[in-house]
Amino acid sequence: MTEHIDEPIHVAIAMNFSDEIINSLREISPKLHIERYWPEVPEHVWKDVEVLYTLRHFPLPEQAPKLRWIQLHSAGLDNVINQPIVKAEDVDITSTSGIHAGHMAEYCLMMMLAFEYKLPQMLAFKxxxxxxxxxxRIFSPYGLRDKVVGIVGYGSIGREIARLANAFGMRILASKRDVRQATLDGGYEEPDMGDPDASIPERIYPGSAIKSMASACDFLILTVPLTPDTTHLVNEDVLSAMKETAIIINVARGSVIDEEALISALAAGK
Known part of the structure; x- marks a missing residue:
């Protein structure tokens, strides 16, 4: 038993991390045998890998008999969900869900401010x-106060968007899969961020009522993961219900929006 405990843990990082990051990870414990492989992982490496940090590189189950943990670089699981390794009973798969909340929420606020303060027009003239x-007349700002923002997907990112938007005096609507569950059901949470008890939105809609929520919005922000249920969630019906002046900000996967329906809506003057 002691001999087994003292054995190194083989960690493969299939990301283009800097030497500084790799060295800082190695300093965590002398037991960690960490190697970076980029842009490809050599096939002979898989047989010894016990922990894998990756975004798109995955072995077949028979290639990696010692693999016990896959840590994804992404918050979503769409890169791995159809990989054969998912079916391996002794491999745990975790994501980085929650760590992007601050940056993504600030990005969404930046975009709303940019549109309200006519930044694209200013840059075009510049x-x-x-x-x-x-x-x-061209550059007069409207501001965010009292504007209605609808947040599609009330996870860690959506809740931090709500907190920041609330500070700007915006009216917040949200939709989530299970309106009865107020708290987050997993993922990393930063202290003093977000909306832990879902108390900020004026109303929380079920996923089936996106059209109704979208019709009231000046901004519609998409933060849902890509699943069969959310593919083309924003479709022709939703787009047709929106104000002609409404703006969509998509920080989810592209396929959450029906692209053909979006092109048609834009061509029609939406």
Missing amino acids: EKGEWPEKSH
Whole structure:
């Protein structure tokens, strides 16, 4: 038993991490035998790997008989869900769900502010080296206060968006799969962030009522994972219900939106 405990743990990192990051990981414990493999993992390596950190590189179960843990670089599971290794009974798979909440929420606030304060228009004129006549009409800001933001998917990212948007005086609506469950059902949570008890939104809609929520929104922010239920969640019906001035911010996977329906809506002047 003692001999087994003293054996190194073989960790493969299939990401292009810097030497600084790799060395800092090695300092965690002398038992960790950490190697970085990029852009490919040589086939002969798999037989000894016990822990794998990856985004897109996965072995077949028979290639990695010692593998016990796969840590994904992503919050979503769509890269791994159809891989044969998922069916291996003795392999745990974890994601980075929750760690992106702060950055993604700030990005969404940045985009809403950019649209409300006409930043795209300003940059377009800057590139042309021009300043328009009646610039006050083109660049006059509206601001975020009292604007309605609908958050599709009320997980860690959605809840932090709600917290920040609430500080700007926005009205917040949200949708989630199970409206009866207020708290998060897993994932990493930063202290003093988010909306732990789901008390910020004026109303929380079930997933089947996205169209109704979207019709009231000035901004619709998508934060859901990509699953069979969320593929093309924002479809022709949802788009047709939205205000012509509404803005969609998608920080989920692209396929959450029906692209053909979106193109048609834009062509029709939405």
